[in-house]
Amino acid sequence: MVMALPLWVSACQQEAQGSAPRAPPKAAPAPARPPVTDVTAEGYVMPPLPKGHVRLEDAFGGVHRVEVEIAATAASRARGMMWRTSLDAGKGMLFLFPHEEVQGFWMRNTLISLDMIFITADLRVAGIVSRAVPRTFESRSVGVPSQYVLEVPGGWTEKVGIRKGSAVRFDGVSGLAIEP
Template sequence: MTRGLRWMGVAMPLLLATACQQEAQGSAPRATPKAAEAPRPRVTDVTAEDYVMPPLPRGHVRLEDAFGGAHRVEVEIAATADSRQRGMMWRKELAAGKGMLFLFPHEQVQGFWMRNTLISLDMIFITSDLRVAGIVSRAVPRSFESRSVGAPSQYVLEVPGGWTEKVGIRKGSAVRFEGVAGLDIEP
C-alpha cells in the first residue's frame, strides 16, 4: 500500500503540471461562449411605446386670437395614416409654442382619442378654408373617449392643454400655415 500512495504522491503533481502547461499553451478545453442574443424583432405597431417613428416634417401654424393678435406654433406635421394614428402618444411633455398638425385628405367630422397620450392637450379643429371650427380644451390623458366638435374639419392642431384659453383662440379664429404647402396627404 505504501507503494500505491507513493506513486500517487509523484503522479498527482505531474498530472497537475501537465494540465497547467496545456492550459498555458491553449490546448486545454475552454468554456463555451454564451450564445449571442437574437436581435429584437422590429416593432411595427405604431401605437406601441417602443415603436420608432420616422421624423415628421415641420412647419408653423399662425392663429389669430380674439383680440387681433397672432400666435405662432411650431408643429410636427402628421400627413400619413401611421403618423396620424401615432400622434402625440407616449410624449411626456409638450412645450408652449409647440404642437402637432394633423392633415386629412378631405374635410369631414373628425374624432380624436387620447389612447396612450400621457399629457393633456387642446385640440383645435380647422376647416379647409382655414378657420377654427371648434376646440376641445384640456382633453384628459389616456382616455378612449372620442372627442369631436361635431363640425367638419380637414386639419387638427394639438397644443398643450389650456393653451387656447390662455392665448384667446376661439371658434372662427383665422389660421395660416407656413411650410405645409406641397406635402402629400395620405388617405
C-alpha cells in the same frame, strides 16, 4: 499542497510558452426581436415627421407661432402624440386630412393633456377641445367639419386667447402630400 503544485507548474509553463489559459466559451447572442409594426404600440419607432409652423391669431389681434410636427399619413395620424411624456409651450402636432369632414380624436396611449384646435379648409378655427384628459377612449370632436387639427399643450389656447373663428396660417406645409 502536493496536488496544487502540478496545477501551478502547468499554469507557469503555459505562461512561459505564450499561451494564456483558455477563456470559457461565449454564450450565443440572444435572438433579435422582430421590429414592432403596430404604430400605436409604445415600442414602435416612428420615422421623423416633417416640420413646419402654424400661426394663430388670438382674440386681441396678436399672432402666436407654434412649431409643429406634421402628420400627413394614416400611420402618423394614428400614432399622433401617443407615449409622449411632455410637450413644450410653442410646440405641437398638425394633423392634415385629405378632405374636410367632422373629425374625432381620442387620447388612447396619450400621456399628457392636450388642447385640440379643429381648423377648416379655409384656415379658420372651427372649434376647440380644451384640456383633453389623457389615456381615455372618448371621441372628442367639435361637431363641425374641419380638415386640419392642431394639438398643443393642455390649457394653451385659453392662456393665449385662441377662439373659434380665429385666423390660421401654415408655413412649410404647402408641398406635403396628404395620404388618405
